[in-house]
Amino acid sequence: MTLEVIDQTPLIGSEIKTDLDTLLSGAEAQTIRAILDRRGVIFFRGLAISDEQQVTIARTLGDIVDSEGDGGIYKISLDQGVNERAKYLQGSLFWHVDGSLQPRPNLGALLRALRLADSGGDTEFCNTYAAYDALPEDEKRAIEPLRVIHSAERSQYYVTPEMSFEEIEFWQGYPTKSCPLVWTHASGRKSLLLGSTCDYVEGLSVEESRALLARLRDWATQPRFVYRHRWQVGDLLIWSNTGTMHRALPYAADSGRLMHRTILAGEEPLH
Ligand code: SIN
Secondary structure (H helix, E strand, C coil): CCCEEEECCCCCCEEEECCHHHHHHCCCHHHHHHHHHHHCEEEECCCCCCHHHHHHHHHHHCCECCCCCECCEEEECCCCCCCCCHHHHHHHHCCECCCCCCCCCCCEEEEEEEECCCCCCCEEEEEHHHHHHCCCHHHHHHHCCCEEEECHHHHHHHHCCCCCHHHHHHHHCCCCEEEECEEECCCCCEEECCCCCEEEECCCCHHHHHHHHHHHHHHHCCHHHEEEECCCCCCEEEEECCCEEEEECCCCCCCCCEEEEEEECCCCCCC
16 A cells, blocks of 8 residues: 655645555555654554554654653553653653753654543654744854754753752753754754753853754744644654654643654654
């Protein structure tokens, strides 16, 4: 079966209709990767995919990070009884990029819906290539040389605004990282690198830095750059982590919402 691609918005998000054998065989993997790179987010619906099959599909697309979770499957839930790192996962409710502190941020991730919340729990993605491309040329020139310090500590203030000294000490144990505000990729394309780990812009005052980061985040998350995925049980969604930011919309910790995630290892250095 060939792939039928149905774009969900002009700039981001496509459903791909195909059959499970095609996905498992990897026969269309290069085409799927190209669509993922172009559209930022893709999803498959109605295919009754198992955990094992999810990992097989992921391996056709790249290397997986199997240190996380069980056999390449990590449970995303805000319920402490399901995932002991549930509090940390509350950070997923704020715009972020996965692994911006790593030398090579994750290429992407596969997310499969096992159970949904009665209300809330959609996931939003914004296309950070398109957001960069649409900036006025003088703004592109102004921000091109800027670098941003990313920190794990900063991202935790979204979850726990009044952290204790011990909590701050813990999160400061993770080294910070200086990253370009405009990420020039191996392909030559450029994207905005933003998200909840952004602490401050090197060389700017605290006020200027906060204002610029908030203004660019607001710019990048305008409706025209955003795809909102309204989950159905069984959906398998894949996002490009190097060309998007994402966040889950709020849902109750005891809602039962459960996603299984498989991470595609980073391929592109970020320095
Ligand atoms: C994530 O940020 O990795 C999870 C997003 C979601 O739960 O929808």
